[in-house]
Amino acid sequence: MAEIIVVTSGKGGVGKTTTSASIACGLARRGKRVAVIDFDIGLRNLDLIMGCERRVVYDFVNVIQGECTLKQALIRDKRLESLYVLAASQTRDKEALTPEGVRRVLDELAADGFDFILCDSPAGIEKGAHLAMYFADRAIVVVNPEVSSVRDSDRILGLLASKTRRAENGNGGVREHLLLTRYSPRRVATGEMMSVADVKEILGLDVVGVIPESTDVLTASNAGTPVILNDESIVSHAYQDAVARLLGDTVPLRFIEEVRKGFFSRLFGG
Amino acid sequence: MRLLDFFRRPPPSAQVAKERLRIIVAQERSARGGPDYLPLLRRELLEVIRKYVNVDPEAVHIHFDHAEGHEMLELSVALPDK
Numbered sequence: 001m002a003e004i005i006v007v008t009s010g011k012g013g014v015g016k017t018t019t020s021a022s023i024a025c026g027l028a029r030r031g032k033r034v035a036v037i038d039f040d041i042g043l044r045n046l047d048l049i050m051g052c053e054r055r056v057v058y059d060f061v062n063v064i065q066g067e068c069t070l071k072q073a074l075i076r077d078k079r080l081e082s083l084y085v086l087a088a089s090q091t092r093d094k095e096a097l098t099p100e101g102v103r104r105v106l107d108e109l110a111a112d113g114f115d116f117i118l119c120d121s122p123a124g125i126e127k128g129a130h131l132a133m134y135f136a137d138r139a140i141v142v143v144n145p146e147v148s149s150v151r152d153s154d155r156i157l158g159l160l161a162s163k164t165r166r167a168e169n170g171n172g173g174v175r176e177h178l179l180l181t182r183y184s185p186r187r188v189a190t191g192e193m194m195s196v197a198d199v200k201e202i203l204g205l206d207v208v209g210v211i212p213e214s215t216d217v218l219t220a221s222n223a224g225t226p227v228i229l230n231d232e233s234i235v236s237h238a239y240q241d242a243v244a245r246l247l248g249d250t251v252p253l254r255f256i257e258e259v260r261k262g263f264f265s266r267l268f269g270g
Numbered sequence: 271m272r273l274l275d276f277f278r279r280p281p282p283s284a285q286v287a288k289e290r291l292r293i294i295v296a297q298e299r300s301a302r303g304g305p306d307y308l309p310l311l312r313r314e315l316l317e318v319i320r321k322y323v324n325v326d327p328e329a330v331h332i333h334f335d336h337a338e339g340h341e342m343l344e345l346s347v348a349l350p351d352k
Binding site for chain 2 (some may be wrong): 072146147150151154155158161188190191193194195198201203260
């Protein structure tokens with residue numbers, strides 16, 4: 001049974017695509033067959049973050065409109081053989097994405113034996129975002145510890161609870177997970193940033209991951225290598241923990257406390 | 271003066287953020303699932319009430335509930351102290 005996971009947030013620029021790419025890689029690394037789909041019609045991004053932008057021949061809308069087969073449009077990752085990317089279309093016609101078409105593609109992926117289908121949602125609450133979440137079994141709500149991001153994600157939680165197939169069928173609803181990104185333990189310690197506990201309390205969600213603020217994220221997107229693949233980075237470790245939690249492992253949260261530098265490491269810049 | 275400022279420091283900004291969010295999220299959640307006219311209803315009710323009593327915009331609370339087949343609209347207005 002394929003599990004459909006939407007990566008969503010409401011607000012833009014909080015790290016949905018970075019998260020989709022890293023979680024997809026992380027699941028594939030754990031031996032799962034994974035497809036990750038870019039739902040941002042008109043603004044294709046996931047292919048760049050995944051580093052496969054020059055290999056896009058057909059896209060999501062081409063498949064829906066029957067201009068190619070799903071197999072032709074799926075791009076196999078060069079690093080992980082059980083990982084596939086379905087790129088967003090660059091058409092300006094937002095109507096190209098239909099509920100029936102999306103359902104057909106998801107059903108075909110499920111029938112093809114995929115374990116996980118990740119839907120990278122566009123920002124906002126328009127059609128693309130709606131369709132990205134509609135068929136989901138689980139949702140990763142990506143949030144920055146910042147007022148507008150938290151408020152928007154609460155709007156998204158409202159939509160997950162009402163405008164999804166699971167909500168409409170009344171079979172338990174979508175399982176929701178909170179993933180905090182751009183977390184700065186130092187600023188939390190000085191009272192300038194809301195803590196994991198604060199955001200968790202406001203939204204009332206289980207925390208699946210806390211990703212520390214780091215320059216490694218930009219470096220990774222510059223290179224087209226999802227940041228989880230940089231094993232030197234604490235961001236990678238934080239995403240690997242999140243993947244483990246998604247798979248049901250119990251892993252304590254890391255990187256949420258400020259690391260106090262000792263006298264010598266400060267002196268020598270260690 | 272500087273020394274006084276030190277003791278009168280405002281609360282940390284994260285605490286302010288959390289408090290603001292707690293209020294707005296609770297307000298938006300209470301309207302959720304209700305009919306689309308709720309915000310307009312709230313505003314018009316406030317206008318009518320203000321013809322008679324000068325109440326704060328925050329003083330009008332509308333709560334919408336579904337329970338066992340019926341829907342309930344709950345309205346509460348906190349009147350100012352005389």
